[in-house]
């Protein structure tokens with residue numbers, strides 16, 4: 039038992055540190071790399087406020103995807119929205135006392151798991167059945183879906199089939215957060231669930247999951263249409279200019 | 284190269300079944316040392332090309348946020364897979380935007396990511412082998428950098444950025460494309476893509492002045508290198524002689540004349556096109572743009588106006604301020620630079636131009652949004668002006684105008700098939716097949732609305748359609764310049780109006796109709 043607790047305790051600390059380090063490293067790298075030219079996909083907003091709205095629409099509604107393909111939009115949006123709900127619901131294991139709005143989310147959050155399952159399943163089916171998407175899919179694309187499905191399914195099992203000891207689990211998690219370590223409940227399904235979460239956290243910063251921060255740094259989406267009014271010059275281009283003339 | 288089947292037009296552009304390798308034979312002529320070296324690129328494939336390519340790749344990653352973010356972010360959702368006209372026209376899966384990106388992404392993964400270094404099989408990482416390089420040369424020259432895919436990608440991934448970077452890397456190892464690099468060399472030495480020297484240009488412009496006078500009885504000038512003129516007109520050099528481009532140029536001249544402004548063309552910067560964009564070279568692009576700055580300074584003009592051209596307007600609208608600014612010596616009351624359509628539209632708004640719309644009555648027209656104008660620039664003060672202003676002009680000068688299917692115009696417009704430095708005879712098969720989605724949409728309005736002509740505001744689109752229309756059984760003169768219609772309809776002060784002239788003019792001049 040102590041071994042299991044030790045493995046997961048160390049695992050969570052390491053994965054969290056790695057996730058934060060990896061994401062920050064990427065974000066700093068994106069931040070530092072200049073965008074030498076104005077390349078917003080037009081028509082684009084004329085103000086920073088407009089760009090903020092464009093990004094909000096992309097993040098909340100998946101606007102471009104909606105224009106593109108209604109099926110991918112439907113399944114993708116369903117999965118992401120449900121994931122958000124499910125994650126919010128999980129805050130109850132991290133807060134003591136549980137925040138009141140998290141309590142409100144609870145009933146939706148429990149069903150969200152099914153929506154995630156459906157969304158992921160449909161996306162996977164498309165990946166296998168639609169010739170074009172099958173062609174562009176590699177092992178990592180399938181594995182990522184398997185990973186997410188594994189997390190979702192094991193979560194649902196604990197909720198609806200073989201309930202785990204929630205009170206002990208919460209003590210374990212709060213213990214992690216307060217550096218006051220508690221034993222992890224011995225439940226194979228829980229071990230699978232948490233193990234896969236650790237894997238997900240680990241692969242996040244060097245996988246396609248980088249689309250999450252990537253969207254905010256995408257020049258075609260985050261630039262203002264103001265090329266004629268405001269001169270845009272990258273630092274390396276300014277140096278080139280200084281050297282040249 | 285001549286052996287291929289022209290696609291059959293369909294009512295809606297259908298998504299083809301995958302045909303692996305269908306276009307793997309397509310690649311443009313290699314640049315010779317005399318095209319490479321003047322641009323500072325190695326003359327031929329260098330010995331250590333692999334290492335140099337990876338080194339250049341690394342440099343570009345540090346210089347361009349787009350490249351980095353786009354190589355990391357794709358989730359392979361497939362939303363872009365049916366958006367590229369080259370895929371729709373050829374069925375070659377490597378022409379699906381994401382698959383095109385993956386040609387580059389797999390090398391990026393191998394050399395620049397943790398996962399690709401340690402678990403290449405898992406993430407599809409691959410080294411830049413000779414085979415992969417050949418694929419790059421082939422398929423990054425099957426992308427017209429039209430950015431249609433970027434509209435539909437949930438992260439705005441712009442395949443054009445990747446294809447530009449790939450071409451830049453290939454240039455740096457001595458594997459450049461002849462068509463683009465030869466042309467860029469001509470601009471550096473002579474001042475335009477065609478290599479048309481100053482005296483020849485003067486002759487041409489004089490001839491056009493005579494043509495206009497014969498036709499209208501009015502002396503409309505097309506000035507060259509006139510110091511102190513108010514406006515410098517920078518226009519694609521195809522406007523000086525190609526059909527239907529030149530009819531557009533006469534239209535600009537008439538509009539300037541009627542507006543009563545002084546203007547000039549520069550023999551030093553007699554080219555709006557900037558093919559350096561196609562090869563992704565900031566330095567080359569800047570050098571060409573600086574010619575315009577020098578011409579504006581030397582001639583002492585106050586305003587800068589660009590003629591009808593797609594990628595040229597992108598370089599002008601989006602990049603000129605960056606590349607050759609600041610333009611503090613020009614009159615700040617006007618947009619810098621301004622599009623000829625904006626110029627004409629303003630005059631129409633003010634009621635300063637008079638038209639006889641019936642001069643275009645022998646045509647029923649539709650409008651092809653050029654990809655670069657539509658997705659990479661703006662006209663006027665509101666987003667989307669690039670769609671509305673040319674249409675407003677068309678409606679002001681002709682009676683019969685209809686639009687094509689909504690998903691094939693405006694921001695969703697299909698490329699003509701010849702953009703991005705692919706307008707060369709050695710890529711004819713690609714150009715014909717890539718035009719299919721546009722041809723489908725056009726054919727639809729031809730059938731249902733009796734459309735006879737299509738308007739374009741891009742020199743490349745015009746040349747491409749003149750060449751490709753006959754392949755689809757349509758007359759090459761069925762593509763017209765927007766300002767050609769303006770030219771037909773405009774009533775100049777003191778014009779000797781006579782019916783015959785209107786008629787010969789409207790049929791779009793010397794070429795025969797082939798239907």
Ligand code: SF4
Pocket residue numbers: 356357358359360361362363364380381435436437438439440
């Ligand atoms: S739409 Fe964007 S994220 Fe989706 S496959 Fe295409 S490039 Fe990748």
Ligand code: SF4
Pocket residue numbers: 366367368369378379380383425426427428429430431432433441442443698
């Ligand atoms: S930029 Fe245009 S040509 Fe290139 S991949 Fe995207 S849709 Fe195709």
